[in-house]
Amino acid sequence: MERVQFQQEQMLSELKDLAQKGIFTQAELKQIMKKRTAFETTLVRRVPRKGDFLRYAAYEMSLEALRRKRVERLKLPKGPPSVSDYALVRRQFQIFERALKKFKEDVGLWVQYLQVAKREGARALVGRISARALQLHPNSPSLYILAASHELDHLSHSAARVLLQRGIRLNPESIDLWREYLKMELGFVESLRRRWEVLGLDANAPDSPPEQPNDNTDDPMDTTTPDVDDSEKARKEVLQGALAKAVMTSAVKAKPIPELFSALHSVLVSYPCPPDLRRSLLEHLRSHLQTSLSLDTDSVAAKLCATWHLTSDLSGLELVDAIKGANDELSQRLRHAEDSNKGKHKAKSAVLDMAKAYSEFIREWFGKDIDENLKLYLLTSLRGLCVHCKAEPLLLTHLQLLSSPQNPNPLPKAQLLKLTKKYSSKVSTSHELWLFRLDLESSENGEDWSSSAKEARQRVPPNSEDDSARCAIWEWVLDRKPSKPPHEIMQLTESLLHEACAAPRSEHITDRLLVRYIRSLREHSEHLKAKGEHHNGDQIKDIGRLSKSFLVRPKVWEAAFDIYSETSPSSSYSPPTASTIKSTDNFPMDVDTDDETPEILRAIYNKWRLASLSAHGEAALKWGRWLSSHERGTEATEVIATARTAITSLGGSVLEDFEKRWRDILDNDGEDEERDSDDEGEPLSTA
Structure with a gap:
């Protein structure tokens, strides 16, 4: 506690100055002292936590913002700066310095410190922080970008160039660094051009510019200063984008992937520069794209190459010609991929990727504010490809655009439904086509969609990696009318469960339906409680009947525990998260004897722990946490002891992990109580 007392003594001069200026009252200063003492106490614990430092820094930031507001409102006379004018900001820096002594490896903490220092205008401090951070984390691109941005903010292009080049040498695979490096060189060229225009200088004159960067296009990493005696040629090359071209050439050599070309292309089309320079740089990068990547097999590169000149500044005939050229190139590549891979099952993925790229292109421009005839042209082109290539992305995009409100020539629902049935029969394994068909049929009066829903559940195949698409087909019936009474949803879900148990490889579906x-079940019980028809023990019987009728896996029991430990039931299920688990703390500490929630949770726990030994440990941690948060520590200790004995046979590492997680639960609960007691005081106001 000596360190806490030392920090308290350091606060006296600033608190006294704040009181003399009338910014804070004595009661508010006492509250500030109390909060700071609580924060300082948490910082001297045996195992410090980063969150404690960040909460302390956030409190000091809000306090400084309040001080500035009150100084502005009180209109205090200007005078020489006193200790209270900079003490709160200095304390923020000190908190971050203390945090970084404990967590030097945390890059995010360094970034936050840099942002705070930049916001407060501490230019020299930002430079020192950047140097220390880069020395410890030379492989972090974000730190180089922040440091270079700070130098550019203070018009130091040469220092920013050195930082980015150093970062690229150590991280040549970083797309973010290459993008920022290109943006920096474009900004340098634009600043020179505008400066010479303001000064009335001719760009072709032999006078040398105020600052001359490296113009060695063979090695853009070379930072040596060239001889500028004959600067006329060098000046022309700089204004014509020699530096930017060198950057792009080096980037392509380092990492020739579509994502890099897309990032560099977005910089070129969005950065303000002369049209001739932009066109020259785009052609240079496109030549690298055509020679570095295979446009016949790489769909991302093919789309990027086709839409290369579709920039935001196009309009009129230029826009029409550019869209037509891009559409023709992409459709031609798709037809070529379909013809060359016909009958080859292993090459179907290449056709699907090219179809996705073309569909993205059509969606993107169909949703923009362009001429209606141009939209109809894109829609007609898409319809022709749907006949030639029966790829799922094309068929689905065609149906969605036909039913879109942006379609200038909407199709009648009867014709759209007929076309949807035709497409879903061609690609009967597509869950998205089936969902579109089911939504359309359910919106039509008199249309029998139940047989289509059953056919969709049979047609869509299981997926070993991600079965969420198949689950969406099964759950569509339940999601169609979520406002149904709970007992009807129960009956419908139970019928789907029996059907899923007979289907092949339906474990994921069964779990989600369960x-x-x-x-x-819980919502139905709450409904009966509201009507006075509920009897104690009914929900426990439902849980027992569920375990006898179906094979319930451990993760389903875990979800059931979370559902019944909620304060109020929700109409839709979401996977358990830290916030939902934490919500059990909102239960009253004194449980009413009429409340059967503890007995229901105990029944779920007993079913859950019998699933397996590992499930026993998870169930004990969840049940023990609930018990400890409801002042049932003795029972929680017995539950943990029983689980500890059961999982001993699994090995020492499993038992150690179990013990550590239980200690963390106890520590976090204790910290939450302590934090709640610290926050009981009234916050300061801006009055």
Whole structure:
């Protein structure tokens, strides 16, 4: 506690100055002292936490903002700066310095410190922080970008260039660094051009510019200063983008991937520069794209190459010609991919990727504010490709654009439904086509969609990696009318469960349906409680009947525990998160004898822990946490002891992890209580 007392003594002079100026009252100063003492106490714990430092710094930032508001409102006379004018900002810096002594490896903490220093205008401090951070983390591109941005803000292009070049040498694969490096060189050229225009200088005159960067296009990393005696040629090359071209050439050599070309292209089309220079740089980068990547197999590169000259400044006939050229090039590549890969099952992915790229292009321009005839041209081109290439992305995009309100020539619903049935029969395994068809059929009066829903559940195949698409087909019936009474949802979910149990490889579907069934059980019980028809023990019987009728896996029991530990049921299920687990703390500490929630949770825990030994440990941690947060520590200790004995056979590492997680639960609960007690005081106002 000596360190806490030392920090308290350092606060006296600033608090006294704040009181003399009348910025804070004595009661507010006492409150500030109390909060700071609490923060300082948490910082001297045996195992410090980064969150404690950040909360302390955030409190000091809000306090400084309040001080500035009150100084402005009180209109205090200007005089020589006193200790209170800079003490709060200095304390923020000190908190970050203390945090970085403990967490030097945390790059995010360095970034936050840099941002705070830049906001407060501490230019020299930002430079020192950047140097220290880069010395410890030379492989972090974000630090180089922040440091270079700081130098550019103070018009030091040479220092920013050195920083970015150093970062690229150590991180040649970083797309962000290459993008910022190109942007910096474009900004340098533009600043020179505008400066000479203001000064009335001729760009072709032999006078040398005030600052001359490296113009060695063979090695853009070379930072040596060239001889500028004959600067006329060098000046022309700089204004014609020699430096930017050298950057792009080096970037392509370092990492020739579509994402790099896309990033550099976005910089060129968005950065303000003369049209001739932009056109020259785009052609230079496109030549590298055509020689570095295979446009016949790489769909991203093919789309990027086709839409290369579709910039935001085009209009009129130029825009029409550019869209037509891009559409013709992409459709031709798609037809070529379909013809060359016909009958080859292994090459279907290349056709699908090219179809996705073309569909993205059509969606992008169909959604923009362009001429209606141009939209109809794109839609007609897409329809022709749907006949030639029966790829799922093309068919789905065609249907969605036909039903879109942006379609200038909407199709009648009867014709759209007929076309949808035709497409879903061609690609019967596409869950998105089936969902579109089911939504359309359910919106039509008199259309029997139940048979289509059953056919969709049978047609869409399982996926071993991600079965969410298939689950969406099964859950569509439940999501169609979410406002149904709980007992109807229960009956419908139960019928789907029996159907899913007979389907092949339906574990994911069964689990999700079981979770929804459990939630509808709880909602039905709450509905009966409101009507006075509920009897204690009914929900426990439902849980027992569920375990006998279906194979319930551990993760379903975990979801059931979270559902019944919520303060109020929700109509839709979301996976358990830290916030939902934390919500159990909102229960009253004294549980009413009529409340059967503890007995229900105990029944779920008993079912859950019998699934496996590892499930026993997870169930004990969840149940023990709930018990400890409701002042049932003795019972929680017994639950943890039983689980500890059961999982001993799994090995020492499993037991150590179990013990560590239980200690963390106890520590976090204690910290939450301490933090809640610290926040009981009234916050300062801006009055």
